[in-house]
Amino acid sequence: MSDRPDEVGGVVDANEPVRVRGFGAGLVVLGVIGLLAAFTLTVDKFRLLEDPTYTPSCNLNPVLSCGSVMVTEQASAFGFPNPLLGLIGFSVVVTIGVVLATGTRLPHGIMVGLAVGAAAGLAFVHWLAFQSLYRIDALCPWCMVVWAVTIPIAVWSVLVALRLRGSHRLVEGLWSVRYLIVLFWYLVILVLILVRFWDYWSTQL
Amino acid sequence: MSKQSKKKPNLPPVPAEQRAASADRRAAAAQLMQQQRRRDRRRTVLIQVAVGLVAVVAVVATTLVVLSQRDGDGAVATTPPGLTEDGAVRFGAADAPVTLQAVEDFQCPACRQFEQANVDLLTSYREGDQVAVEYRPIAFLDRMSTTGYSTRALNASMCVLEDAGKDAWLAMHQSLYEQQPPEGGAGLPDDQLVGMAEDAGAGGAVEGCIDDGRYDDWAAQQTADVFSGEVSGTPTVFVNGTKLGGTDTASIQKAVAEAGAK
Known part of the structure; x- marks a missing residue:
């Protein structure tokens, strides 16, 4: 009888440590x-192909401009425009997110697949960020939106996949600070952008 | 145990009130537990929010302070040698009755057109004894490139002036317009500016001057000074101190003739 309070209080949760509904909802929003x-970038790419003088709506100033970024080689890293990858990838993320948000459990293989795919997206996004900052010398606002959502999608998917394999202190610790991880990630990129384009920002003040 | 307790063969029945009391205790304990966990969670969230806010403020503030110090470390702007009092490079006879002054920015496409359209006219003025030509360069188009090209180009030209004198400056001035980068890009890199400076006649010392941005502060000062006067854009041409309405060849010739050049 003495173990009953525990059962009501803690043990039930310990039997079901990985709750994925909230994560699923997060995937839907980010996805x-x-x-x-990605859709906007694709449409702008079409417009730009139809009319090379077309100025995309996100051409705000020399630093924040997608027109100058979209015409580069890096914008078609695999021989076709990158946002096509985004259309495919984010559709899958949204779909899995919707299923998880309904409380449905998915086979671990699918969660691992999500984590691997998202991690590949994360790597690609960082390559693009490097190219944008240090080779193209311009930032494209919609591309940065893609960077910004890919980071949490990848970090959290990887952590969830690891948690589903079994409870581990390091993984649980990282999961408990998952928002901070993403925040610090953003901070690093923000600082890199500030430093890189300081000449430009400082003349705007 | 569960089987036994289900059967409960030899125990006296637990009185109803006692059962109720134990259920109450259990419920109370469970509630306490839940409150405790909710408190823990709230504390974790609060700690994370606090850590996050402090980190954002600290990192951004530190970055901004460091970067802005990097900008303004030279307290007094070094002025390039060989300029007129109002910061112009002067060509032509010292006693010429007419002085034509052109205010230009190396990033400005209209200045490039002005140079191309009037190159013969300005050359003839420089070589004659009637009209002195003054170039008063400024750098206000840094925002048109991602690397502050306007200031870097002006600085590079002043490095050439310091190192090799006015004629080399004029050659640098010309190649800066010939190779003017488009607006909205990254401008020309410093090493290309160094190459152009050396082609214009500057020696090896020009590289340090260009890399360090020796005259960046002066460029900012000069630009502010010029904009405090009648200038609101480039190119702007003055003939004997009077601002011209147009910068085409005909307007210049007319103004110069009216100013008394023979």
């Missing part, structure tokens, strides 16, 4: 944002 960004 939809990423999808919108």
Whole structure:
């Protein structure tokens, strides 16, 4: 009888440590944002092909401009425009997110697949960020939206996949600070952008 | 145990109130537990929010302070040698009755057109004894490139002036317009500016001057000074101190003739 309070209080949760509904909802929100960004970039790419003088709406100033970024080689890293990858990838993210958000459990293989795919996206996004900052010398706002959503999608998917394999202190610790991880990631990129384009920002003040 | 307790063969029945009391205790304990966990979670969230906010403020503030110090480390701007009092490079006879002054920015496409359209006219003025030509360069188009090209180009030209004198400056001035980078890009890199400076006649010392941005502060000062006067854009041409409405060849010739050049 003495173990009953524990059962009501803690043991039930310990039997079911990985709750994925909230994560699923997060995937839906982030995936939809990423999808919108990729869609806009794709449409702008079409417009730019139809009319080379077309100025995309996100050409704000020399640093924040997608027109100058979209015409580069890096914008078609695999021989076709990158946002096509985003259309595919974010659609999958949204789909898995919706299923998880309904409380449905998915086979571990699918969660691992999500983690691997998202990690590949993360690597690609960082390559693009490096090219944008240090080779193209311009930032494209919609591309940065894609960077911004890919980071949490990848970090959290990897952590969830690891948690589903079994409880581990390091993984649980990282999971408990998952928002901070993403925040610090953003901070690093923000600082790199500030430093890189300081000449430009400082003349705007 | 569960089988036994289900059967409960030899125990006296637990009185109803006692059962109720034990259920209450259990419920209370469970509630306490839940409150405790909710408190823990709230504390974790609060700690993370606090850590996050402090980190954002600290990192951004530190970055901005460091970067802005990097900008303004030279307290007094070094002025390039060989300029007129108002910061112009002067060509032509010292006692010429007419002085034509052109205010230009190396990043400005209209200045490039001005140079191309009037190159013969300005050359003839420089070589004659009637009209002195003054170039008063400024750098206000840094925002048109991602690397502050306007200032870097002006600085590079002043490095050439310091190192090799006015004629080399004029050659640098010309090649800066010939190779003017488009607006909205990254400008020309410093090493290319160094190459152009050396082609214009400057020696090896020009590289350090260009890399360090020796005259960046002066360029900012000069630009502010010029904009405090009648200039609001480039190119702007003055003939004997009077601002011209147009910068085409005909307007210049007319103004110069009216100013008394023979």
